[in-house]
Amino acid sequence: MSDTRHTFRSLRAVDGARAPSFASTLAAGRAHAIRPERISAVPAVAAVLAGVALAFVLVPRVREDGSLQAAIANAREMSAWSAPTAVFLDPIDRTLQDSTPTLALSSVALPE
Amino acid sequence: MTTMEATIDRAAPSDLGTEVEALHPDAFAWAMACCGRDRPLAEEVLQMAYVKVLSGEARFQGRSALKTFLYGVIRRTAAGERRRVRLVAGRLARFARLSVRPAPVEEPPDVAPLAVALTHLSSRQREVLHLVFAEDFTVEGAAAVMGIGVGSARTHYDRGKKRLKALLGGAR
Numbered sequence: 001m002s003d004t005r006h007t008f009r010s011l012r013a014v015d016g017a018r019a020p021s022f023a024s025t026l027a028a029g030r031a032h033a034i035r036p037e038r039i040s041a042v043p044a045v046a047a048v049l050a051g052v053a054l055a056f057v058l059v060p061r062v063r064e065d066g067s068l069q070a071a072i073a074n075a076r077e078m079s080a081w082s083a084p085t086a087v088f089l090d091p092i093d094r095t096l097q098d099s100t101p102t103l104a105l106s107s108v109a110l111p112e
Numbered sequence: 113m114t115t116m117e118a119t120i121d122r123a124a125p126s127d128l129g130t131e132v133e134a135l136h137p138d139a140f141a142w143a144m145a146c147c148g149r150d151r152p153l154a155e156e157v158l159q160m161a162y163v164k165v166l167s168g169e170a171r172f173q174g175r176s177a178l179k180t181f182l183y184g185v186i187r188r189t190a191a192g193e194r195r196r197v198r199l200v201a202g203r204l205a206r207f208a209r210l211s212v213r214p215a216p217v218e219e220p221p222d223v224a225p226l227a228v229a230l231t232h233l234s235s236r237q238r239e240v241l242h243l244v245f246a247e248d249f250t251v252e253g254a255a256a257v258m259g260i261g262v263g264s265a266r267t268h269y270d271r272g273k274k275r276l277k278a279l280l281g282g283a284r
Contacts, residue, residue, distance in 0.1 A: 004276070008245035011223040015144045016137030020155060026166070029159030033167070
């Protein structure tokens, strides 16, 4: 194994000789460290979802609050509306119905 | 001067910086071993490890030799970065159907077979063999650097040695 140990040491020496300078390594590390931290994906996604949910909750309320008069007018219009087929709900001949004699003893001639 | 730079300078006594600088070539060789001989990754890991040590984020308390402490920081940083790279590169590679193996570095002929063989070992086998054979650590010292038990380090050492012998025997 002494041969292997010698080769290991040679490889370590080769790697060591190829190492970038200590100063440049430290400078690059400092530059890396002072970069703003990466925004984690989970809080970012959670914040976006919360914003969307808030928008869904708030926007309809704003609309309702801002157009109260329009809503009242709309309700009046709806109550005044009648369907085109509403006429069929009326009796065909209301006059016939109105002229129907009432059934009473006075209206019948009873035999003496 | 930014806050981080000021922190690094304040927390980095000149003697600690000088001692780390003296270990720099060996630390780079160790970073190469920890990063599966991926040079760009080793450079990045070393940068991060130096900042951790010199800013006090990883505090040297003198309970072990500085070399053991520094190597431990490099190893932990490399493990985290390897995980991150595997995750990101794996996804990209699946997307682009590419290989994620680092580009091979041109090695001198006397060490090239060993460098290639080391890439076929597990990270722990590679690390323990580097520490014992290239850095003259004992297996116990290697276990301290790697943050594992001595028994576990010995197992990785034995298996790594056998695997390396088989790989180098096949290469010859």
